[in-house]
Amino acid sequence: MSNPVLVEVFRGETVESRHRGAVIVTDGDGKIVFSLGDIERPTFPRSAIKAIQALPLVESGAADAYGFGNEELAMACASHSGEPQHVAKAADMLGRAGLDVSALECGSHWPAQQPVLIALAKSGQEPTPLHNNCSGKHAGFLCTCRHLGIETHGYSALGSPEQDMVRDAMESVTGAPHALDRCGTDGCSIPTYAIPLKNLAHGFARMATGVGFEPVRAAAARRLVDAAMAASYYVAGTNRACTVLMEMAPNRIFVKGGAEGVYTGALPELGLGIAIKCDDGSARASEAIIATILARIYRNEDELESKLDRFADREMRNWNGITYGVISPTEALTDADIN
Amino acid sequence: MSNPVLVEVFRGETVESRHRGAVIVTDGDGKIVFSLGDIERPTFPRSAIKAIQALPLVESGAADAYGFGNEELAMACASHSGEPQHVAKAADMLGRAGLDVSALECGSHWPAQQPVLIALAKSGQEPTPLHNNCSGKHAGFLCTCRHLGIETHGYSALGSPEQDMVRDAMESVTGAPHALDRCGTDGCSIPTYAIPLKNLAHGFARMATGVGFEPVRAAAARRLVDAAMAASYYVAGTNRACTVLMEMAPNRIFVKGGAEGVYTGALPELGLGIAIKCDDGSARASEAIIATILARIYRNEDELESKLDRFADREMRNWNGITYGVISPTEALTDADIN
Numbered sequence: 135m136s137n138p139v140l141v142e143v144f145r146g147e148t149v150e151s152r153h154r155g156a157v158i159v160t161d162g163d164g165k166i167v168f169s170l171g172d173i174e175r176p177t178f179p180r181s182a183i184k185a186i187q188a189l190p191l192v193e194s195g196a197a198d199a200y201g202f203g204n205e206e207l208a209m210a211c212a213s214h215s216g217e218p219q220h221v222a223k224a225a226d227m228l229g230r231a232g233l234d235v236s237a238l239e240c241g242s243h244w245p246a247q248q249p250v251l252i253a254l255a256k257s258g259q260e261p262t263p264l265h266n267n268c269s270g271k272h273a274g275f276l277c278t279c280r281h282l283g284i285e286t287h288g289y290s291a292l293g294s295p296e297q298d299m300v301r302d303a304m305e306s307v308t309g310a311p312h313a314l315d316r317c318g319t320d321g322c323s324i325p326t327y328a329i330p331l332k333n334l335a336h337g338f339a340r341m342a343t344g345v346g347f348e349p350v351r352a353a354a355a356r357r358l359v360d361a362a363m364a365a366s367y368y369v370a371g372t373n374r375a376c377t378v379l380m381e382m383a384p385n386r387i388f389v390k391g392g393a394e395g396v397y398t399g400a401l402p403e404l405g406l407g408i409a410i411k412c413d414d415g416s417a418r419a420s421e422a423i424i425a426t427i428l429a430r431i432y433r434n435e436d437e438l439e440s441k442l443d444r445f446a447d448r449e450m451r452n453w454n455g456i457t458y459g460v461i462s463p464t465e466a467l468t469d470a471d472i473n
Numbered sequence: 474m475s476n477p478v479l480v481e482v483f484r485g486e487t488v489e490s491r492h493r494g495a496v497i498v499t500d501g502d503g504k505i506v507f508s509l510g511d512i513e514r515p516t517f518p519r520s521a522i523k524a525i526q527a528l529p530l531v532e533s534g535a536a537d538a539y540g541f542g543n544e545e546l547a548m549a550c551a552s553h554s555g556e557p558q559h560v561a562k563a564a565d566m567l568g569r570a571g572l573d574v575s576a577l578e579c580g581s582h583w584p585a586q587q588p589v590l591i592a593l594a595k596s597g598q599e600p601t602p603l604h605n606n607c608s609g610k611h612a613g614f615l616c617t618c619r620h621l622g623i624e625t626h627g628y629s630a631l632g633s634p635e636q637d638m639v640r641d642a643m644e645s646v647t648g649a650p651h652a653l654d655r656c657g658t659d660g661c662s663i664p665t666y667a668i669p670l671k672n673l674a675h676g677f678a679r680m681a682t683g684v685g686f687e688p689v690r691a692a693a694a695r696r697l698v699d700a701a702m703a704a705s706y707y708v709a710g711t712n713r714a715c716t717v718l719m720e721m722a723p724n725r726i727f728v729k730g731g732a733e734g735v736y737t738g739a740l741p742e743l744g745l746g747i748a749i750k751c752d753d754g755s756a757r758a759s760e761a762i763i764a765t766i767l768a769r770i771y772r773n774e775d776e777l778e779s780k781l782d783r784f785a786d787r788e789m790r791n792w793n794g795i796t797y798g799v800i801s802p803t804e805a806l807t808d809a810d811i812n
Contacts, residue, residue, distance in 0.1 A: 136475045143733070143754065146657030148667045150517050151733050151754035154493075178489050241792030244591065248583060255594035266792060318485030319797040328487045394482070394490050414753035415482065415490035453580030453605060458658040 137171035138466045140412070141419040143450075145459040153419035155395065155412040157427060158335040159472055162345030162405050164309075166332070168427075168472040173335075176316055176328035177411045180392030183334070184271050185211040185341060185358045185400075186307050190299040191274040192354035196281035200230040207361035208368035209270030211390065215371030216245035216254070216265035223368060224264045227273035231280040238263035239290040240272045240322040247371065268322035270368070275300075275324075292317065292325040301325065307347075307355075308337035321393060331409045334398060339407025342388070342400035359388045359400050375421040375445075379428070382441050389424055391417065397424040404431065418461055422446045426463040430470045476510035477805045479751070480758040482789075484798040492758030494734065494751040495670055496766060498811060501684030501744050503648075503675040507766075507811040512674075515655055515667035516750045519731030522673070523610050524550040524680060524697045524739075525646050529638040530613040531693035535620035539569040546700035547707035548609025550729065554710030555584035555593070555604035562707060563603045566612035570619040577602035578629040579611045579661040586710065607661035609707070614639075614663075631656065631664040640664065646686075646694075647676035660732060670748045673737060678746025681727070681739035698727045698739050714760040714784075718767070721780050728763055730756065736763040743770065757800055761785045765802040769809045 136154065143151040156171030166173075188210040191197050197207060206227050214220035228234055242261045245251045254261065263269060272289075275296050279286045282295075289296040305312045310333035320326040339345070341359055344352030362369050366380035369390065379389050388400040395412030397420045408427055412419040429442035449457045475493065482490040495510030505512075527549040530536050536546060545566050553559035567573055581600045584590045593600065602608060611628075614635050618625045621634075628635040644651045649672035659665040678684070680698055683691030701708050705719035708729065718728050727739040734751030736759045747766055751758040768781035788796045 145517055145665070145667075146655075148515055148517070148655055148657060150657075150667075152752045154753075176487055178484055178487070239793075241794075243792045244587060248590075251587075251590070252583065252594045255591045256597070258595070316485075316487055318487060318489075319791065319795055321791045321797075323791060323793045323795055326484070328484075328489075413491045414493075414755055414758075416753055416755075419753075452658065452660045452662060453582045454578075454662045455580075456658055456662055458660075 135172055137413055139464055140170065140467055141422045141461060141463055143459065143461050150459065153412050153414060153416050155410060155419065155423060156331055157408070157410050157423060157467075158332050159406055159408050159427065159431070160332065160335045160339045162339045162343035164336040164339070167406060168470060169332075170466055170470075173332040174330045177331050177334065177396065178318060178326050178328045178394065179334050179398070180320065180326060180394060180396050181213040181268070182390045182392030182396040182398040183304065183337070184213070184390060185362060185388070186304055186337060187271060187300045188274050188358050189303040189307070189351065189354050190296075191278045192357055193350055194278050194282055196278045199281050200227070200277055202227070204361040204365040205368050207358055208365035210274035211358060211362045212270045212369045213267040213391065214270060214368060215247045215250050215374060216261065216267065217250050217371050220270070220368065220371065221264045224269040224273050227270065227277060231277045233276055233280065233286065235262050235264050237276050237286055238266070238269060238272050240266040240268045242266060247374070250371070266322060272322065290322070290324045297325055301327070307340055308333040331411055335407045335409035337407065338398045338400040338409065339405065342402045342407055343405045356402065359402060360385070362390070363388050378445065379425060379442075383432070383438055387428060389428075391420060395420040397421070399424060399428065401431070406431070422461050422463050423467060426467040427470070427472070430467075430472045474511055476752055478803055479509065479806055480761045480800060480802055482798065482800050489798065492751050492753060492755050494749060494758065494762060496747070496749050496762060496806075497671050497674040498745055498747050498766065498770070499671065499674045499678045501678045501682035503671075503678070505671070506745060507809060508671075509805055509809075512671040513669045516670050516673065516735065517657060517665050517667045517733065518673050518737070519659065519665060519733060519735050520552040520607070521729045521731030521735040521737040522643065522676070523552070523729060524701060524727070525643055525676060526610060526639045527613050527697050528642040528646070528690065528693050529635070530617045531696055532689055533617050533621055535617045538620050539566070539616050541566070543700040543704040544707050546697055547704035549613035550697060550701045551609045551708045552606040552730065553609060553707060554586045554589050554713060555600065555606065556589050556710050559609070559707065559710065560603045563608040563612050566609065566616060570616045572615055572619065572625065574601055574603050576615050576625055577605070577608060577611050579605040579607045581605060586713070589710070605661060611661065629661070629663045636664055640666070643676075646679055647672040670750055674746045674748035676746065677737045677739040677748065678744065681741045681746055682744045695741070698741060699724070701729070702727050717784065718764060718781075722771070722777055726767060728767075730759060734759040736760070738763060738767065740770070745770070761800050761802050762806060765806040766809070766811070769806075769811045
């Protein structure tokens with residue numbers, strides 16, 4: 135089965151490239167509000183589920199014990215750009231638990247955002263694990279371990295107490311079995327499990343609504359989603375899609391991208407969850423898809439809808455600043471009737 | 474019509490992402506030796522046709538007048554990495570025609586290859602138009618203008634004498650009409666025309682064989698293809714797919730990638746041309762596809778076939794160096810019987 139083309143990349147009047155994918159919007163009960171494409175296909179959610187992976191940090195009491203506010207919790211849910219503020223925040227989170235960069239098991243990489251990378255290189259510094267886009271998540275894992283008195287070394291490994299807690303949270307929130315035969319290793323070395331896209335959307339609808347959660351989990355979920363929305367710079371960074379989209383409707387829209395074309399969303403006021411996977415792993419396409427889905431959902435708010443549509447359907451410029459084409463969602467998305 | 478899945482990206486045992494595309498191999502007469510997918514679809518060839526775009530440089534006598542050897546001609550066909558040797562070579566080409574960087578109309582960009590970008594940023598320099606991956610092609614355009622006594626200013630614009638020559642060469646070599654309604658603007662600001670993939674393959678089969686060319690064009694085509702193969706470092710750069718693939722069979726394989734998932738190939742000894750377009754514009758996929766097609770073509774040379782297959786079907790590692798998956802061509806490609 136082939137998923138529909140959801141985004142087209144135009145050069146002049148001609149379609150140059152095409153992106154296929156699947157989308158689903160559900161409510162807290164898992165009722166499908168809208169879908170396109172194969173929503174049963176096992177999909178690695180990658181970084182799009184960091185908010186769920188951060189539940190043990192809050193539920194264990196670690197976040198309170200270390201005095202974490204919105205910025206720290208946003209960092210725990212983040213794929214940040216490695217800007218100086220992100221690096222400092224990750225170091226501070228570790229410091230509150232008596233740890234430092236040497237405890238991080240996520241590895242190092244140069245920032246993916248070119249201006250951040252260039253600034254770091256010009257400064258004469260080299261990236262450390264604090265610059266890793268996942269350093270906030272890993273700092274959260276480490277703080278959970280410290281608070282619970284669990285050995286920190288090896289916290290990222292399959293079968294460690296920390297990763298068992300994370301997997302249990304994922305399994306419980308999404309309702310999808312997290313089986314070893316669907317387990318892979320993520321970019322930051324922790325286990326990641328492929329689950330159906332529909333479970334991913336349902337999981338985020340539950341994060342938004344708390345439907346079916348025990349009170350402690352419902353409160354933790356809402357606290358994390360609220361923190362990410364309130365401190366959206368710490369979830370991604372300057373000019374990053376997640377940050378820009380969340381800033382369009384402060385404290386109303388939660389979105390989170392993941393590698394290989396994944397996006398999730400949680401809309402507490404509407405009680406909806408969203409999950410997107412672009413077949414080919416494209417970020418430009420998944421960003422256009424989430425923005426278009428949000429635009430249709432907020433079709434009764436002209437200004438917000440218009441901002442979202444402009445983000446989704448955007449001009450591309452070449453090295454001389456000349457507009458050569460557009461990235462456009464297809465009618466399958468723009469005509470979507472989402473209720 | 475949907476093109477077949479040609480490349481799958483595995484994480485663990487699960488397919489994480491999928492790339493669709495079309496492939497065609499023809500001989501110099503345009504006879505289809507092998508094809509998969511829609512080979513009629515108009516496709517922007519982008520940088521994959523730089524060797525054809527360089528024909529006027531050689532045919533006009535400019536290349537001889539300025540003493541261009543393999544390295545300079547390879548640069549004229551290049552999407553180079555902006556390494557110091559590339560930058561120096563582009564400056565030297567301009568200098569031979571009494572020009573300098575100020576004549577280039579390609580714009581500036583930081584090198585796309587991270588190690589090159591980091592080295593440049595650490596050095597305290599900023600990129601100039603000489604660092605643009607197209608600077609060698611543009612230097613070739615400028616040298617052609619100077620040699621012919623054509624105004625250099627505006628050489629990159631649609632309707633300029635230089636771009637008319639380039640379009641005429643493209644039209645004649647590929648046999649595809651280059652109509653304004655299929656014209657777009659390329660990354661370096663010159664016009665680019667979408668043409669059927671089958672014409673692109675046939676064009677490169679003719680570049681390899683000279684079939685149907687006047688003697689001057691046949692000699693120019695072969696000289697450019699030979700130069701690119703002989704000085705393949707100048708066509709791309711350190712660890713770049715084009716350079717690595719050409720080095721696997723010195724002076725036997727010509728390949729050239731283009732933006733948005735395009736690849737072309739010319740095999741003079743076999744008289745074949747190749748054209749590839751990955752639907753979604755992915756470079757990782759188009760590189761895997763061209764390597765697999767070459768592996769099947771050279772199936773009777775075990776060592777070369779094995780090198781090509783290892784390039785096509787490669788392990789991916791995360792920030793800690795852990796292998797998490799593979800990029801693999803599908804059976805549609807690996808089982809291809811290309812005669």
